[in-house]
Amino acid sequence: MSRRFAAPLAAVDSVDSAAGTRIEAVKRIVSDDPYLVGHYPDFTIYPGVFTIESVHQAVRQWAAERHGPGTSVELTTITSVSFAAPLLPGDTMSIGCDVTDLDAPSTVRVKARCHRADGVLAGRMTLELRIHREDGHDDA
Template sequence: MSRSFAAPLAAVDTVDVADTAAGGRVEAVKRIVAGDPYLAGHYPDFTIYPGVFTLESVQQAIRHWATRRHGPGTVAELTAITSISFAAPLLPGDTLRIGCDLSEHEDTPGAVRAKVRCHRGDGALSARMTLELRIERTDDDDDA
């Protein structure tokens, strides 16, 4: 299945990827900008970065890792949210810092678990989550 996620939303500004034998580590940053169109009306009197966008930021960071580790044409599809909690709001002017530890399942090819902690620029924990993903290679010709 081919899907374009959150296009044209760029939910990460920078991504740093490190590979390990069992998976990898991803660190990403998203600056929350007051003028971004997805903030308009998200609580008119108390604008916050939506939790679903925090999840999208994490997914986009993981997609960078999957492409680097497995090559172009690789997709990382979310298959399960094992746990997710939001601890502090992200407001315009804040910086979201994402840290993902990724581990590939030895017994299930393509299965990856991501343990994620998100912090605001001031160091406060904003979210934590454990995600399950499936890594697959795609063929661009399948979209035709």
């Protein structure tokens, strides 16, 4: 059996993409989320890979709203990523993404900044993602 993704993890709680190429999302870091167990023992933090996944899920929801249900978004390139401060249980992460169409067919560049509720920058990244529509057309 082959799956494109593992069991879904809720890496965003809400997404607002009404501003066209600007995406705003929120993720509450909850202590009993399964991916926090053991990361790290005695100092539980939200894993960096899930910060990337939070941005990815926000872009997937934006793409579905823009292109319709069945649209998929494939992460193709992590151009840059940096984590500046830990996200701890009880924190709320705000994600701001700016989306730019690239010359490559169906590819967008996303520049994201992730902040804790106290305003501290938790991470920033630049990703490239390919958008696949359900009707077989790739379109960014």
